Amino acid sequence: MIGEALKGHLDLLLLAVLAEGSAHGYAVIESLRQRSGGVFDLPEGTIYPALHRLESQGWLRSRWQEDLPRRRRVYELTSKGRQILSKRREEWRRFSKAINATAGI
Amino acid sequence: MKEKGIKQYLQTLQRELWFHGLFNSDILTELESHLLESMERGIRQGLSSEQAEQQALERFGSVRVVVSTFEKERMNSMQKILIAIAIIAGLFFAYVDSRPTWDDTGILAGAILLTCGLIAVIGYQRPWLLALAVGAWIPLRGILVTNNYGSILALIIAFIGAYAGWALRFGIRKTFLFS
Numbered sequence: 001m002i003g004e005a006l007k008g009h010l011d012l013l014l015l016a017v018l019a020e021g022s023a024h025g026y027a028v029i030e031s032l033r034q035r036s037g038g039v040f041d042l043p044e045g046t047i048y049p050a051l052h053r054l055e056s057q058g059w060l061r062s063r064w065q066e067d068l069p070r071r072r073r074v075y076e077l078t079s080k081g082r083q084i085l086s087k088r089r090e091e092w093r094r095f096s097k098a099i100n101a102t103a104g105i
Numbered sequence: 106m107k108e109k110g111i112k113q114y115l116q117t118l119q120r121e122l123w124f125h126g127l128f129n130s131d132i133l134t135e136l137e138s139h140l141l142e143s144m145e146r147g148i149r150q151g152l153s154s155e156q157a158e159q160q161a162l163e164r165f166g167s168v169r170v171v172v173s174t175f176e177k178e179r180m181n182s183m184q185k186i187l188i189a190i191a192i193i194a195g196l197f198f199a200y201v202d203s204r205p206t207w208d209d210t211g212i213l214a215g216a217i218l219l220t221c222g223l224i225a226v227i228g229y230q231r232p233w234l235l236a237l238a239v240g241a242w243i244p245l246r247g248i249l250v251t252n253n254y255g256s257i258l259a260l261i262i263a264f265i266g267a268y269a270g271w272a273l274r275f276g277i278r279k280t281f282l283f284s
Contacts, residue, residue, distance in 0.1 A: 025135060045139075046174040049175045050174075053181075053182065072135075
C-alpha cells in the first residue's frame with residue numbers, strides 16, 4: 001500500500017533528496033529510507049527509471065565520477081528542477097492540509 | 106525467475122533490457138555499481154559475502170520488476186509521440202481520401218488498419234483513442250461535407266486495427282517475455 005502511494009509522489013521525494021546536494025543512486029535511496037524512518041522502502045532498482053526520466057525532463061543532470069573504486073553516476077538538481085520542486089512542495093502542502101482538515105487529523 | 110548472484114542477475118537483466126529495446130551500457134554500469142555498493146555495505150555490517158549478495162539482490166528487486174519499471178517509464182514518455190503520429194497519419198488519410206482523383210478505397214482501408222495495428226504493437230496503451238486519432242477524420246469530413254455516412258467504415262477499420270495490434274502486443278508479451 002505504501003509502495004503504491006509512494007509511486008505517485010516519487011518525483012517530489014527524489015527532487016527533495018537531491019536538493020540537499022548531488023548524490024549517486026545508492027545514496028539517494030539510502031537517504032529516502034533514512035529520512036522516512038524506513039517507511040519508504042521501494043525495490044531499489046525501480047528508482048533508476050525515475051531518475052533517468054527526471055533527467056530527460058531536464059529536472060536533473062548527471063555526470064560520471066571516475067575517481068573511485070568503480071564508476072558512479074552522480075545526479076544533481078537543475079534550476080528547472082528547483083522550480084519544479086518548489087511548485088510540488090506547495091501543491092503537497094495544500095493537498096495534505098486539505099486531507100488533514102477533511103479527515104480530522 | 107531467481108538469480109543466484111549479482112553476476113547472473115546482471116546477465117539476465119542485460120538480456121531482458123536488450124529484449125525490450127532498453128539496453129544501454131551506462132544503465133548496466135550504474136545498476137552494477139549500485140549492487141556492488143549494496144553488497145559491500147552488507148559485508149561491512151557483518152554479513153558473509155553470500156548473505157550480503159543475496160540481501161543486495163532482494164533489496165534491488167527482481168529483474169522482472171526492474172525491467173517493467175524501465176519499460177513503463179519509456180512507454181509513458183512515448184505515448185504523446187505515438188498519438189501525434191496517429192493524428193498526422195489520420196489527417197493524411199483524410200486528405201488522400203478527399204482527392205477527386207483517388208478511388209482506391211481498399212488501399213486506404215489497408216493503410217488505416219496497418220497504421221493502427223503498428224502503433225498499437227509498438228506500445229500505444231489506449232486502442233480506442235488510437236482508433237479515433239487515425240480513423241475519425243475521414244467520417245468527420247465525409248458526414249459534414251458530403252453527407253456520406255458510409256465513411257464511418259474507416260473508423261470501424263481503425264478500431265479493428267488498433268484492438269488487433271493491442272491484442273497482438275499482449276500475446277507477444279505473455280508468450281515470450283520473462284519466460
